[in-house]
Amino acid sequence: MKKYVLLILAIFLARNIAQAQNNDKNKSPVITCKLAEGKELSSKTQKIIFEKVLEDSRCPKGVECVWAGQAKILLKISSEGKKPIPKEVILKNIYRQKPLEVELDSVKLLIYGLEPYPVAGEKIAPKDYYLQCKLEE
Numbered sequence: 734m735k736k737y738v739l740l741i742l743a744i745f746l747a748r749n750i751a752q753a754q755n756n757d758k759n760k761s762p763v764i765t766c767k768l769a770e771g772k773e774l775s776s777k778t779q780k781i782i783f784e785k786v787l788e789d790s791r792c793p794k795g796v797e798c799v800w801a802g803q804a805k806i807l808l809k810i811s812s813e814g815k816k817p818i819p820k821e822v823i824l825k826n827i828y829r830q831k832p833l834e835v836e837l838d839s840v841k842l843l844i845y846g847l848e849p850y851p852v853a854g855e856k857i858a859p860k861d862y863y864l865q866c867k868l869e870e
Contacts, residue, residue, distance in 0.1 A: 765845050768864040776870055778839045780817075782809040786847070786862050787821065795853035801825065804847050806864070810837055832867070841869045 768774050773782045788805040792798035803825035811817040820835075824847050827833050832843040845865040849857055 763845065763867065765843075765865045765867050768866055770859055770862045774842075774866070774868055776840045776868055778812060778870075779837055780811045781837070781842060781868070782811075782817070783864055784809050784819070785859065789847075789851060789857070791847075791851050793851035793853040793855075806847065808835075808842075812838060839870065843867045843869060 766774060768781075768783045770783055770785055773780050775781075784807040786804060786806050788803075791802040791804055792800070803823055805821060805823050808820045808822060809817040810820055822833070822835055822844070824833060824844060827844060827846055832845045835842040835844060843866060845867070848863055848865060849861060851857060
């Protein structure tokens, strides 16, 4: 009797593990845009301009850091007929699976990353920065 219970339990666990793995494989890739510094992203009601990187203290590749660091960017948000509003956004611990959500008036900006990522001993030119992002209305 114990053998049958163990066999049924093993089959049940194997089926659940297989389903969990299939759920991960079936996720669609996220399609993001590459918003370069100084460029804009528009929706029907708003325009978002990636003005510049104010600070980039992210821990460079090839270095061990106590703190992962962060990046601070400046966006300019404008709606029809209104003056653009500057908005500082701090980027830290951003992962492709869980983007940073920036709530705006009628849209949501999802930021998946700031590229390029710093590398030890290499300086990043301001013109090389870009946001990986997606706009949701």
